Amino acid sequence: MKFTEEHEWLRPEDDGVVVGITEHATTQLGDIVFVELPEVGATVTKDEEIVVIESVKAASDIMAPIDGVIVEVNDALADNPALANEDPLGNGWFFKIEASDASQMDEYMTEAAYLKLIA
Amino acid sequence: MSDLLQTPLHDLHVELGAKMVPFAGYAMPVQYPMGVMQEHLHTRAKAGLFDVSHMGQVIVRGADYAVAAAALETLIPVNIQGLGENRQRYGFFTNDDGGIMDDLMLANRSDHVFVVVNAACKGPDITHMKTLSGVEVTEITDRALLALQGPAAEAVLAKMDPKAADMRFMDVADLTLNGAACWVSRSGYTGEDGYEISVPADDAVELAQALLAHDDVEPIGLGARDSLRLEGGLCLYGHDIDTGTTPVEAGLNWAIQKIRRTDGARAGGFPGADKILDELANGAARKRVGLRPSGRAPMREGVALFATEESSDQIGTITSGGFGPSVEGPVAMGYVPSDLAADGTTLYGELRGKRLPVTVTSLPFIPANFKR
Helix, strand or coil: CEECCCCEEEEEECCEEEEEECHHHHHHHCCEEEEECCCCCCEECCCCEEEEEEECCCEEEEECCCCEEEEEECCHHHHCCCHHHHCCCCCCCCEEEEECCHHHHHHCECHHHHHHHHC | CCCCECCCCHHHHHHCCCEEEEECCEEEEEECCCCHHHHHHHHHHCEEEEECCCCEEEEEECCCHHHHHHHHHCCCCCCCCCCCCCEEEEEEEECCCCCEEEEEEEEECCCCEEEEECHHHHHHHHHHHCCCCCCEEEECCCEEEEEEECCCHHHHHHHHCCHHHHCCCCEEEEEEECCEEEEEECCCCCCECEEEEEEEHHHHHHHHHHHHCCCCEEECCHHHHHHHHHHCCCCCECCCECCCCCCCCCCCHHHCCHHHCCCCCCCCCCCCHHHHHHHHHHCCCEEEEEEEECCCCCCCCCCEEECCCCCCCEEEEEEEEEEECCCCEEEEEEEEEHHHCCCCCEEEEEECCEEEEEEEECCCCCCCECCC
16 A cells, blocks of 8 residues: 555555545545545546545545546445545545556555654 | 734643634634534534634723713614613624624623624724724723533523523623623524623633533534534624625625614614615615535635526625535525525536536525524
């Protein structure tokens, strides 16, 4: 599992990389009330804003951490955005992306490095 | 945040784990560990304790109450002279254009008027009131202001002083709470029953702790205060009302009693009276309305409103908006032309380049729960 400075986590699976945000991020955001996810099939570019998160406090954007094609999104978040608060590393995942250049993962942090960043 | 002023409860907020933010020159708790959503729901279910000590508490004293009330009526289009003893009323300062300089609460305290004004406006408000002749205007700086809001507020406060239970909405009384001599009104800014408590600064922390010791009471920050008042359809000064909005545009006609209107015994006599009296009689060109965005995405302050999905002319703007935890969906307020202000009218808000439908809805979004 890899982590970005933008507080996203990336978990490689057989058919793509699952992406969500960390517990640290959800704590900072507060109660999440709305998540707008990209369309399945969309081709996205690294650093493109592809997710909108609205918390009770404010709106924020999540960027695509790598280039690729969105192969799955977490539809459960549409009805229950609080999942992102309750289980950020599990049921609160955002989307799965098929990487076009898997080496882009290399620049991201290990969990240990990330924990050090937020400490 | 070293340049910020602190309320007498500052250290208690920090101890309770509050996230402190700058607000109107003060370091204020925006939320506690419970979080905005739960704080909001707790206040509607039981009782929430708010620190609103940043607000301005002002005593206006004349030769007697009537003199002070008459002086204030030259700045405020409200029947202050006719306010009963130990009764409170909502009002606002108007300017020569009929705009609102600040909104406030006024209480008849038998030999003086007690005024509570917004934190961000208190300096200018006091200067404004000091232009009045024949009255003495004194800012009270040695008292904190707490609000205890929610359906359990009466039971909690009545345990400390049974007289709390005898008060009705907008009554004012002197209560002894936890040994402290308090000025208490049965009012608030949440749409719930509750009290606002002016307490000597030296007694404020102990009173807050005594209230928080009750199982039903949790500390509530500014975040939930905002979502509670928004669901309650209550205006936030500087956002929903300001010097560019008139009381009639803002739908605050109810606050201007008949006696101050055309043909009333004390008609006019306040800044902007010509415009405001004309709008009271003939209506204003635009109105503040409640808005329910469709779907779940909140529409916040500044979102542009359009009559149709395609039209290029913006017809209005959202002035307050967010997620309503009790409504369980997004809620907003904004100004629209009066011919598009009828309940049920569909308008469109532009969010991230997309036009999404919003429905004009009567305010408040949740029924008020006052003890009349």
